[in-house]
Amino acid sequence: MREQGGMLAGKVMMITGASSGIGAAAARVGAQQGAALVLMARRTQRLGLLAEELRDKGAEVSCVQGDVTDAGDVVRAVDSAVRRYGGLHAAFNNAGVVTEPALLHETDEAQFDTVLDVNFRGVWLCMKHQIKAMIASGVGGAIVNNSSVAGLRATSAGPSYVAAKHAVLGLTKSAAAQYAGHGIRVNALATGLTRSEMSEGVFARDPGAEERMRRRNPQARVAEPEEVAQAAAWLCSDLASFVTGATLAVDGGAGAW
Ligand SMILES: NC(=O)c1ccc[n+]([C@@H]2O[C@H](COP(=O)([O-])OP(=O)(O)OC[C@H]3O[C@@H](n4cnc5c(N)ncnc54)[C@H](O)[C@@H]3O)[C@@H](O)[C@H]2O)c1
Structure with a gap:
């Protein structure tokens, strides 16, 4: 496979x-493309099964249980790349969460904080x-x-999620400008509707959503998920050497329509 x-x-x-989802697909694509992987997730059992699958196919994989909102966990993951493999060359910051969308004036503070904490602060x-480390x-x-x-743009995911995902693009562009001199490229995916636990959850809450989204x-x-993972892998690779600060739409043309 490697x-x-x-x-x-x-x-x-x-x-x-x-x-799960796009992150697990990125691990499979990363392994196929020859990367040594440091996989971070909160669910150790699922992560362990994925690591076993990839190691069986010859991949080099280490797992770190952790939450992206916890600085100690993030440091442990980065340190594990440095200690075990001698450095960190690529990262796909993919963890995210969506909550039941609410009107802005009806969103409670805890829900807003969770969505911003994971999707933006994380x-x-x-x-x-x-x-x-880089x-x-x-x-x-x-x-x-x-x-x-x-x-x-605004979507049915609601204002907290939309704001958090806009903020990620701001971080991406600003960091691309700040660290180009260090040889660090920073890009983002504008990911469209993708089969995963997240989208299945949305469809379960709102059975008409899939059909509406398909029509758009x-x-x-x-x-x-592999289709999104392939784009992430390319941006992480030296093939994308002159691409930085970019937002790559991986959305089946939704943004162009
Ligand atoms: N599925 C879609 O249609 C879609 C569309 C656009 C963007 N995205 C983005 O793609 C990314 C991956 O989502 P997915 O579709 O694969 O769904 P998913 O729910 O399968 O994956 C999200 C992963 O993030 C993990 N996660 C959530 N909070 C975390 C935390 N605090 N610390 C560590 N891990 C945490 C979850 O456990 C899960 O494994 C997310 O950032 C999501 O916003 C998804």
């Missing part, structure tokens, strides 16, 4: 939210420690943040 000389060969890649925390290594690196179509999409379908 491609000799894959586009991530020789790279150490950290992936957050790796136990990405910032990961970037902070990943960038420190600067220390002296060889730079590449970071990809998983934003959303909701990072570019030129490809009239939901993406498979």
Whole structure:
């Protein structure tokens, strides 16, 4: 399964939210493309099963149980890349959460805090420690943040999620400008509707949502998580050497319509 000389060969890649959906797909693609992986997630059992699957196919994988809103957990994940593999070259900051959308004036503070904490502050925390490690290594690196179509316009996911995903694009652009001189590229995905626990949860709460969303999409379908993961892997690789500060739409054309 591991491609000799894959586009991530020789790279150490950290992936957050790796136990399911797009994160788990990114781990599979990263392994196929030759990266050594540091997988971070809260659900150890699921993460362990994924790691076992990848190791059986020849991949180098280490797992860190952790929450992206906890600085200690994030530091442990980054340190584990440095101690075990000698550095961190790539990161896919993918962990995210969506809550039942509410009107802004009816959103309670705890819900707002959760959505901002995971989707925005968590990405910032990961970037902070990943960038420190990348600067220390002296060889730079590449970071990809998983934003959303909701990072570019309002969607039915509600104002807290839309604001958090917009903020991720701001962080991405600002960090791209600040760290280009260190050889660190920072990009984001404007991910469209993708099959995962998150989207299944949305469809379960609102059975008409899938059909409505399909109708708004030129490809009239939901993406498979691997299709998003492939874009993240490319942005993490040296093939994307002149791409930084960019937001890559992986949305079946939804943003163009
Ligand atoms: N599925 C879609 O349609 C869609 C569309 C646009 C953007 N996205 C984004 O893609 C990313 C991945 O989502 P997905 O669709 O694969 O759904 P998912 O629910 O399968 O994956 C999200 C992962 O993040 C993890 N996570 C949540 N909070 C965490 C925390 N505090 N610390 C560590 N991990 C945490 C979850 O446990 C889960 O494994 C998210 O950032 C999401 O906002 C998804």
